[in-house]
Amino acid sequence: MDRQLEEALTHRADPLHLALVFGIDEKTAIRYANSARQLLTTAAECETSG
Numbered sequence: 001m002d003r004q005l006e007e008a009l010t011h012r013a014d015p016l017h018l019a020l021v022f023g024i025d026e027k028t029a030i031r032y033a034n035s036a037r038q039l040l041t042t043a044a045e046c047e048t049s050g
Contacts, residue, residue, distance in 0.1 A: 008036035 004022055011017045013036040015029035022029075 004032050005036060005039075008032045009039065013037045013040065 004018060004024070007021060008014070008018055013033040015026065015033040018024060018032055019026055019029040024032075
């Protein structure tokens, strides 16, 4: 799970990429991509407010 999230963070949260690389279901890939986007958004917000 951590590796999939790390991959999502490094590849701009692309669910198609995740599905192809890990052979996971599209719904699972979308869930990982959404989690990565939330982490990226939170990190960006912390940088601008800090």
